[in-house]
Amino acid sequence: MTTYKLLVLPGDGIGPEVMAEVEKIAAFLTYEGFVKFEVEKGLVGGSAYDVHRCAISEDDMERAQAADAVLLAAVGGPKWDNVPYELRPEAGLLRLRKDMQLFANLRPAICYPALADASSLKREVVDGLDLMIVRELTGGVYFGEPKQIIDLGNGQKRAIDTQVYDTYEIERIGRIAFELARKRRNKVTSSEKRNVMKSGVLWHEVISALHVREFPDVQLEHQLADALGMQLVRRPKQFDVIVTDNLFGDMLSDVASMLTGSLGMLPSASLGERNATTGARKALYEPVHGSAPDIAGKGIANPIAMISSLGMALRYSFNMDDLADRLDRSIARVLEKGLRTADIAGGATKTISTSEMGDAILEELKIAVH
Numbered sequence: 502m503t504t505y506k507l508l509v510l511p512g513d514g515i516g517p518e519v520m521a522e523v524e525k526i527a528a529f530l531t532y533e534g535f536v537k538f539e540v541e542k543g544l545v546g547g548s549a550y551d552v553h554r555c556a557i558s559e560d561d562m563e564r565a566q567a568a569d570a571v572l573l574a575a576v577g578g579p580k581w582d583n584v585p586y587e588l589r590p591e592a593g594l595l596r597l598r599k600d601m602q603l604f605a606n607l608r609p610a611i612c613y614p615a616l617a618d619a620s621s622l623k624r625e626v627v628d629g630l631d632l633m634i635v636r637e638l639t640g641g642v643y644f645g646e647p648k649q650i651i652d653l654g655n656g657q658k659r660a661i662d663t664q665v666y667d668t669y670e671i672e673r674i675g676r677i678a679f680e681l682a683r684k685r686r687n688k689v690t691s692s693e694k695r696n697v698m699k700s701g702v703l704w705h706e707v708i709s710a711l712h713v714r715e716f717p718d719v720q721l722e723h724q725l726a727d728a729l730g731m732q733l734v735r736r737p738k739q740f741d742v743i744v745t746d747n748l749f750g751d752m753l754s755d756v757a758s759m760l761t762g763s764l765g766m767l768p769s770a771s772l773g774e775r776n777a778t779t780g781a782r783k784a785l786y787e788p789v790h791g792s793a794p795d796i797a798g799k800g801i802a803n804p805i806a807m808i809s810s811l812g813m814a815l816r817y818s819f820n821m822d823d824l825a826d827r828l829d830r831s832i833a834r835v836l837e838k839g840l841r842t843a844d845i846a847g848g849a850t851k852t853i854s855t856s857e858m859g860d861a862i863l864e865e866l867k868i869a870v871h
């Protein structure tokens with residue numbers, strides 16, 4: 502059996518709390534012989550800054566590059582508000598994404614039937630929702646240069662961020678979206694703001710040409726990003742795959758999370774290009790949420806986004822769709838039983854802690870795999 506190298510980066514705030522639940526599941530899968538994980542642990546974010554005075558050490562960067570998959574929970578928090586900008590916790594995550602060239606961020610938003618009433622929207626709007634946001638992750642305004650604050654010397658300062666996209670960056674993320682759509686409901690919605698941004702003009706042009714050239718069988722529509730935000734809360738089930746840039750994808754996926762009940766539900770996969778010879782690709786799996794400093798240390802965070810991120814690793818890095826399906830079904834079963842962390846609680850449900858939720862999912866998984 503192949504041994505997979507897994508680098509675990511718990512990070513900050515609720516990160517270690519939700520990662521502990523994934524570690525239980527990974528240990529179970531290894532113990533039972535379903536998969537052989539060789540798990541290493543590292544530091545990222547504020548926890549790395551406290552030890553190394555940087556947001557990720559060179560040593561951990563090397564281990565991330567060598568891993569078959571990286572699992573990361575979350576970084577950041579008020580403790581590090583005053584560290585130099587280049588050393589802030591989020592810089593560690595951005596460096597991992599950039600240096601590992603993880604350009605494709607897949608953020609599925611699925612409303613589990615048992616949670617249709619936990620959403621802030623009406624049941625009929627979200628029940629059965631299953632959409633996929635494909636966010637470009639290594640370009641755009643998060644990385645464009647110049648990025649600086651200039652002192653104008655007259656008591657004024659000027660802040661500059663730069664949105665940059667090249668044709669190849671748009672093309673490769675578009676290709677991921679079209680390919681995913683072919684395995685789903687065959688529809689892609691591309692989103693930008695070509696009415697005010699040149700990058701939006703190029704985005705629209707490149708996606709349209711790619712569609713005609715390589716994916717004429719897939720339905721393509723374009724929606725301006727502001728209107729798409731509105732449609733996401735108005736009629737989200739119209740969407741199958743949404744492809745968009747780094748910033749819009751970040752924002753729209755937080756919006757989409759509330760359709761599923763909570764930000765604590767949304768996993769993600771960040772993928773690089775496939776190696777043409779081996780078929781392997783660099784990958785990092787992380788929840789969409791952050792370090793949630795407001796609830797950190799209380800043992801009440803929802804670990805489902807983190808656990809589902811392991812599910813995505815089984816699917817996209819280890820070719821174990823069946824096991825991933827069983828893990829997803831175990832999560833669904835626990836929710837059907839009315840077990841809830843505080844963020845998705847309500848009605849006749851039982852509120853449980855982070856570790857109780859992890860244990861409940863593990864118990865269901867034990868049944869599902871035997």
Ligand SMILES: NC(=O)C1=CN([C@@H]2O[C@H](COP(=O)(O)OP(=O)(O)OC[C@H]3O[C@@H](n4cnc5c(N)ncnc54)[C@H](O)[C@@H]3O)[C@@H](O)[C@H]2O)C=CC1
Pocket residue numbers: 515519574575576577578579591594763764765766787788789790791792793794795796801802803804806844
């Ligand atoms: N990928 C990452 O590591 C990310 C890191 N961040 C960082 O996290 C820190 C906090 O950012 P916020 O804006 O507060 O966003 P956040 O995502 O950490 O929290 C937003 C809200 O959602 C709740 N929430 C998030 N995850 C939850 C979970 N698993 N269970 C239950 N409730 C959950 C929080 O309690 C909070 O009320 C910042 O330093 C930010 O930069 C933010 C987003 C992503």
Ligand SMILES: CC(C)CC(=O)C(=O)O
Pocket residue numbers: 591594595751789
């Ligand atoms: C660098 C991260 C903190 C940005 C973010 O919010 C995200 O990727 O979801």
Ligand SMILES: [Mg+2]
Pocket residue numbers: 751752755789
């Ligand atoms: Mg975000």
